[in-house]
Amino acid sequence: MAETLKTEVTVVGAGPAGIAAACRAAESGARVLLLDENPRAGGQIWRGTRCGRGPAGARRWLARLSDSSARLVDTTAVVDTDGDGGLLVERRGEALVVEGERLIVASGARELFLPFPGWTLPNVLGVGGGQALLKSGVSFRGRKIVIAGSGPLLLPVAAALATSGAHLRLVAEQAPAHRVHGFALSCWRYPGKLIEATRYRAAFLATAYRTGVWAVAARGDDRVEEVVLTDGHRSWTEPCDYLLASYGLVPNLELPRLLGCAVDNDRVTVDDHQLTTVDDVYCAGEPTGIGGLELALVEGEIAGLAAAGRDREETALAGRRRRLERFAAALAHAFAPRQELAERVEVDTTICRCEDVAWKQLHPAGSFRQAKLATRVGMGPCQGRVCGPALALLRGWEADRVRPPLRVSTLGVLASRSKGPAGH
Amino acid sequence: MTRRSHPDVVVVGGGIVGAACAWYLAAEGLAVLVLDAGFPGGGATGAGMGHLVVMDETEAQFALTSYSLELWTALANELSADCQDEPRSTLWIAADEEELALVEAKAEFYHRRGVAAEVLSSSELAGEEPELRPGLAGALHVPGDRVIYPPAAARWLLDRAVEKGAAVQTDCRVEEIGSGWVRTARGEKISCDLVVNAAGPEAPRLTSGLPVEPRKGHLAITERYPEFCRHQLVELGYLKSTHTEAADSVAFNIQPRATGQQLIGSSRELVGWDLSINRRLLAAMIRRAFDYLPRLAELQVIRVWTGFRPATPDGLPLIGPWPAIDGLWIAAGHEGLGITMALGTGRLLAECMVGRQPSLDPAPYEPARLES
Amino acid sequence: MTRIPIVIDGRTVEAEPETTVAAALLNDGIWGFRSSVESEPRGPVCAMGICFECRVTIDGIPHRRACMELCRPGMEIETGG
Incomplete structure (x- = not known):
């Protein structure tokens, strides 16, 4: 039988939304457990933030978290609901059951990867993946790097790599110039964003930042050695040791979907208090719509206050949330993946990296489930998290139903239950 | 290609049992139309383990499982690689x-x-x-x-049936079965000479009184x-x-x-x-x-x-004519042995339907035994 | 801070404190962490626990995500599985 942790508010995900939620709920007097799969709090965006290192906002929030009564349970992955309002989680190979009266899901987002010839070669990474590796100790000094992806993340990653001594050869944004510039102009309402972008750009001035350019193929023997790029008219080759190619973010909706929360157009449906359609389950941050750091913080604060029963204090935050939501919508429009990205796939291009399923094998299938049974696509350990969003874009396939385990886990953990005979 | 308007046999269900029935019926020279509510192998077949196993709880169970296993073993060199067939x-x-x-x-x-x-x-x-x-x-x-990957095996069997002239229609849910006709969810009435209900767990929805x-x-x-x-x-x-x-x-x-x-x-x-x-x-x-x-x-x-x-109540499948409706045959109720028994079922059913000497005694599997 | 001795495919190397196994391998010049179903070399992609491309054997346990584990003294890592 698994050990049971009881609390008032459980927060899943210790990124900005989860940290803000945990702080606000704990400061309001609630007992709070904050669960995260990583060894440190901060999520992807604040990865590697420590004393004296990392952005000031991150350090402020992390200090606030450690000053609060919220308890961080790190290295902990949610495996399943326990069918009784609690969560079955795995921590260092052991099962734990977390029973909270209210749950805040702040499960964040992952990168959108889209297949193209050669994308499975070693050293072809996500843009955020490159950033995460840098923050987790990889030395890119002197390495030739091409970034060919999409979205505002390109700028801080390029800046960090250039600063670390990488030989950054090109930063290519797939979105066309008019969209990116239109977006930049619309940012006059958010001067902080523009200042930030300018500061990042200044850190890699020696490298070109080109809009309307994307990778069509990666080549190499046992790792990437060059990338073929195009602007739609002309193609050329850049040698590289690393290629960073991903196209913005997709929300992690697996937990809210398993909990039965309504999801519409890839967003968890929430009310003004961040409450989902399931009683006592709140959601904040990217799963309610990709919106970036500031929106995640505001939503987290609102959810934390609401889950602690301090709904009335949310009012001041509601206006900020609305403003940031408009910014998020402009962002999504500006950096939407172009049609040509889907056209790069060739018959032999691997779609499912876990099971090595090629594009041509998928053709007769009419749905994700049919394709799974026919080809094993999406049946590997990533559980379709990489190929699922790609196939949603390439084929219009909806994700298959979510079942436990939410994350690959040991059978020992999955078979651990807090209660014996308690129904389904 | 089979006459879509009036096939000899409509097989309802493209799971492994329906696919095997379609193959053996087409091999007998009948014009077969298979209708599947979703995609072939997407129901009980796709959820199964694919353990091809001889069972011995009763003589009848042994007879059908061991006969079917012989048929599977004989196909070993023909099955496509994605069937993952192996001893x-x-x-x-x-x-x-x-x-x-x-x-x-x-x-x-x-x-x-x-x-x-x-x-x-x-x-x-x-x-x-x-x-x-x-x-x-x-x-x-x-x-x-042996072991097999059931949905791939169902597709392989359907492909063989198609080679012998059968037609397969997917995403075609059958709402009602009568004597010499089926009616689809789209309201289309397909007339035929014979119908096989091979709809697995859904079989009783289409044939009331079927004890499944x-x-x-x-x-x-x-x-x-x-x-x-x-x-x-x-x-x-x-x-x-x-x-x-x-x-x-x-x-x-x-x-x-x-x-x-x-x-x-x-x-x-x-x-x-x-x-x-x-x-x-x-x-x-x-x-x-x-x-x-x-x-x-x-x-x-x-x-x-x-x-x-x-x-089914007695743990044996239902294979044979359904007395209440003329021209309706059943191939359903295999519980956890549908993958193993598919080939024996298809062959036995086809032999009985065309009036050939059956390879096994069909009596223990006849649906009439359980008619309420 | 003191460096952390780890064993990569039988060789002892030293990793910086607070580095992940994925970082230690890349810094050691290893980019093919595992061999895929079709025997292609694969390495980290997402570096945040999602894609499972960086699986290695750690202390005899297969299928560990190198990007999710911090280096610990004496850790034995096997690649190519």
Whole structure:
């Protein structure tokens, strides 16, 4: 039988939304457990933030978290609901059951990867993946790097790599110039964003930042050695040791979907208090719509206050949330993946990296489930998290139903239950 | 291509049983139209384990499983690679001396009927499967059993049927079956001479009074651990659990897949059409497997799913004419043995439908035996 | 801070404190962490626990995500599985 942790508010995900939620709920007097799969709090965006290192906002929030009564349970992955309002989680190979009266899901987002010839070669990474590796100790000094992806993340990653001594050869944004510039102009309402972008750009001035350019193929023997790029008219080759190619973010909706929360157009449906359609389950941050750091913080604060029963204090935050939501919508429009990205796939291009399923094998299938049974696509350990969003874009396939385990886990953990005979 | 307007036979259901029926009927020269509500192999077939196994609870069960296994074995060189067909012997594990006595009786039964089987001692069993816990009494080793990937096998059979002139229509749900016609959900009425109801757990929806009910099962599959188990392992108590009157039951059953993954079963429960995971039963099922393979607890599990087995009151399938409706034939109710029995079912049904001398005595499977 | 001795495919190397196994391998010049179903070399992609491309064997346990584990003294890592 698994050990049971009881609390008032459980927060899943210790990124900005989860940290803000945990702080606000704990400061309001609630007992709070904050669960995260990583060894440190901060999520992807604040990865590697420590004393004296990392952005000031991150350090402020992390200090606030450690000053609060919220308890961080790190290295902990949610495996399943326990069918009784609690969560079955795995921590260092052991099962734990977390029973909270209210749950805040702040499960964040992952990168959108889209297949193209050669994308499975070693050293072809996500843009955020490159950033995460840098923050987790990889030395890119002197390495030739091409970034060919999409979205505002390109700028801080390029800046960090250039600063670390990488030989950054090109930063290519797939979105066309008019969209990116239109977006930049619309940012006059958010001067902080523009200042930030300018500061990042200044850190890699020696490298070109080109809009309307994307990778069509990666080549190499046992790792990437060059990338073929195009602007739609002309193609050329850049040698590289690393290629960073991903196209913005997709929300992690697996937990809210398993909990039965309504999801519409890839967003968890929430009310003004961040409450989902399931009683006592709140959601904040990217799963309610990709919106970036500031929106995640505001939503987290609102959810934390609401889950602690301090709904009335949310009012001041509601206006900020609305403003940031408009910014998020402009962002999504500006950096939407172009049609040509889907056209790069060739018959032999691997779609499912876990099971090595090629594009041509998928053709007769009419749905994700049919394709799974026919080809094993999406049946590997990533559980379709990489190929699922790609196939949603390439084929219009909806994700298959979510079942436990939410994350690959040991059978020992999955078979651990807090209660014996308690129904389904 | 088959006359879409008036085929000789409409087969309702493109699962493995329907696919096998279509193949054998088309091979008899009949114009066959297969209608599947979704895609072939997407129902009970896609949820199944694919253990091709000789069973001996009754003479009739033995006759159909052993005959079917012969047919599967004969196809081994023809099946496409994605069918993942491979010989994989079964070990029926006896936990104690009492079960070992049953193993010996089982061996005797097989020997008398010419099926290879040998009794393994406790130490021989440990040698065959080092991950099993020490102290098990022994096992029956049945070397002729096999493994297959059921949805791929169903597709392969349908492709063979199509080669022989059959037509397959997917996403075509049948709402009603009559004498010499079926009506689809789109309101289309297709007339034909004969109809085969091979709709698996859905069969009673189309033929009222058919004694088939959905019996839910869970399966769990691990990451790749080649060599963890080498045989298909089944606890002897499996047989007890399949007949229990209890609301639900679990039994230890593991199958090493060609991928190196370990597929773990089994559970049985009668809960109607509820496909949701029963977490308590799932945990009990997995813990039952730990009783035999303690180190299984350390293996990583990727996926869990459920499916419905079409169960009949006497544990035997329904194969043959349905007396209440002229021209309606049934091939359903195979519970957990549909994959194994598919070929024997298809062949027997086709022989009876065209009036040929049947390869097996059809009497034990005739639906009329259970007509209420 | 002191460096952390780890064993990569039988060789002892030293990793910086607070580095992940994925970082230690890349810094050691290893980019093919595992061999895929079709025997292609694969390495980290997402570096945040999602894609499972960086699986290695750690202290005898297969299928560990190198990007999710911090280096610990004496850790034995096997690649190519």
